[in-house]
Amino acid sequence: xxxxxxxxxxxxxxxxxxxxxxxxxxxxxxxxxxxxxxxxxxxxxxxxxxxxxxxxxxxxxxxxxxxxxxxxxxxxxxxxxxxxxxxxxxxxxxxxxxxxxxxxxxxxxxxxxxxxxxxxxxxxxxxxxxxxxxxxxxxxxxxxxxxxxxxxxxxxxxxxxxxxxxxxxxxxxxxxxxxxxxxxxxxxxxxxxxxxxxxxxxxxxxxxxxxxxxxxxxxxxxxxxxxxxxxxxxxxxxxxxxxxxxxxxxxxxxxxxxxxxxxxxxxxxxxxxxxxxxxxxxxxxxxxxxxxxxxxxxxxxxxxxxxxxxxxxxxxxxxxxxxxxxxxxxxxxxxxxxxxxxxxxxxxxxxxxxxxxxxxxxxxxxxxxxxxxxxxxxxxxxxxxxxxxxxxxxxxxxxxxxxxxxxxxxxxxxxxxxxxxxxxxxxxxxxxxxxxxxxxxxxxxxxxxxxxxxxxxxxxxxxxxxxxxxxxxxxxxxxxxxxxxxxxxxxxxxxxx
Numbered sequence: 001x002x003x004x005x006x007x008x009x010x011x012x013x014x015x016x017x018x019x020x021x022x023x024x025x026x027x028x029x030x031x032x033x034x035x036x037x038x039x040x041x042x043x044x045x046x047x048x049x050x051x052x053x054x055x056x057x058x059x060x061x062x063x064x065x066x067x068x069x070x071x072x073x074x075x076x077x078x079x080x081x082x083x084x085x086x087x088x089x090x091x092x093x094x095x096x097x098x099x100x101x102x103x104x105x106x107x108x109x110x111x112x113x114x115x116x117x118x119x120x121x122x123x124x125x126x127x128x129x130x131x132x133x134x135x136x137x138x139x140x141x142x143x144x145x146x147x148x149x150x151x152x153x154x155x156x157x158x159x160x161x162x163x164x165x166x167x168x169x170x171x172x173x174x175x176x177x178x179x180x181x182x183x184x185x186x187x188x189x190x191x192x193x194x195x196x197x198x199x200x201x202x203x204x205x206x207x208x209x210x211x212x213x214x215x216x217x218x219x220x221x222x223x224x225x226x227x228x229x230x231x232x233x234x235x236x237x238x239x240x241x242x243x244x245x246x247x248x249x250x251x252x253x254x255x256x257x258x259x260x261x262x263x264x265x266x267x268x269x270x271x272x273x274x275x276x277x278x279x280x281x282x283x284x285x286x287x288x289x290x291x292x293x294x295x296x297x298x299x300x301x302x303x304x305x306x307x308x309x310x311x312x313x314x315x316x317x318x319x320x321x322x323x324x325x326x327x328x329x330x331x332x333x334x335x336x337x338x339x340x341x342x343x344x345x346x347x348x349x350x351x352x353x354x355x356x357x358x359x360x361x362x363x364x365x366x367x368x369x370x371x372x373x374x375x376x377x378x379x380x381x382x383x384x385x386x387x388x389x390x391x392x393x394x395x396x397x398x399x400x401x402x403x404x405x406x407x408x409x410x411x412x413x414x415x416x417x418x419x420x421x422x423x424x425x426x427x428x429x430x431x432x433x434x435x436x437x438x439x440x441x442x443x444x445x446x447x448x449x450x451x452x453x454x455x456x457x458x459x460x461x462x463x464x465x466x467x468x469x470x471x472x473x474x475x476x477x478x479x480x481x482x483x484x485x486x487x488x489x490x491x492x493x494x495x496x497x
Contacts, residue, residue: 020322039288046247067227083116100169108170111163119161158233208266244275259306265297346420349405375467376433379480382424383459407449435466461488
């Protein structure tokens with residue numbers, strides 16, 4: 001196939017790929033926009049849920065009003081009754097440490113106070129905290145799409161009297177308060193940076209902190225409790241990982257969840273929580289970032305594997321359709337090449353026919369000669385062809401022509417032009433071939449004919465000439481044919497028939 005035909009075929013193939021890829025990219029962009037909108041839907045749904053939890057936590061923080069409302073102080077007898085309910089477990093002092101038996105409180109109370117002073121006055125407010133927490137738990141149970149068995153744990157941390165009260169029963173084997181932990185605000189799930197943030201705000205604030213007891217980052221909503229303008233304590237609602245997964249989980253598209261990464265980040269503490277992680281990861285196909293109104297940031301990344309799995313029919317159709325079109329292009333050019341080759345090829349011998357001798361070839365040869373590239377023409381014909389036809393028949397004569405053609409074709413290079421002019425007349429056009437090398441080529445042709453013909457009756461005559469810049473194909477044919485005539489006449493005089 002000629003170079004220009006190869007270039008045209010390459011351009012058409014490139015056009016086919018561009019055409020089909022345009023539709024594929026269009027589908028890819030549609031999928032991208034659709035999934036980006038779906039990521040926004042997930043975030044909006046989660047933000048709505050977190051906002052509701054935030055207001056619920058803040059409503060529990062009504063303890064500020066309870067603590068600031070004047071109440072009748074407990075009598076000494078009442079304080080003694082409360083202190084009588086204290087129990088000890090592994091040096092921990094509190095109420096409902098091992099079993100839930102107190103009539104005053106339904107949750108677990110732990111204190112670091114060395115005596116029974118100060119904190120008993122807060123017991124009436126803690127009973128109100130119990131009621132508010134029960135309403136919050138009942139509401140969270142009825143939340144849509146909640147499948148986790150874990151509920152948010154809500155507790156109150158009192159910083160003045162050094163105690164912690166969880167609205168639900170917590171065995172001390174799961175949570176134990178120690179003086180060292182409280183000072184570090186570690187197991188209380190509070191750190192100093194969070195506490196400092198409350199000094200300028202009385203609203204519920206979501207935060208991510210490191211829980212030293214569970215040794216992982218935890219997200220909490222915290223509401224401050226003030227008494228006489230000073231921070232007394234904090235109402236904390238902890239989210240477990242399963243809680244967050246319930247909030248963000250794409251229940252309507254399970255395939256998305258297997259290829260989705262969700263990370264929540266607290267820009268103040270720079271702590272993160274990985275809510276969901278993709279099962280397998282190639283590279284992120286859709287990335288959506290959002291900053292909640294309460295300060296936390298969320299990042300959702302959908303892996304390209306989702307697109308491959310969800311759009312496999314489109315991808316398969318794209319590759320099959322593209323392959324089919326490319327195959328049609330290849331078959332078309334192969335057919336064109338075969339037709340072109342047959343048009344300039346001799347049917348009997350497979351060599352070129354006269355149609356190869358065009359003005360374009362003549363111009364090419366003249367440019368080569370002008371650039372000092374030797375071009376040699378050799379005219380050949382079969383000796384005594386008429387005698388062979390008359391003696392052994394025309395089939396034997398045709399075999400002699402075919403054998404001579406094969407001997408020629410087996411002796412020259414791929415860049416040369418072997419041409420059958422008609423009958424037993426042949427013309428060889430040899431590029432970058434010195435005239436002086438002609439006898440060696442003739443010798444190779446004779447050897448190849450002997451290898452192909454066992455009868456020994458096939459011989460040929462030849463004449464050669466070198467092309468000059470001003471010579472035409474017709475000039476070269478006449479000059480080489482004249483040399484052939486001289487060679488044939490010489491052979492006839494030496495070996496008369």
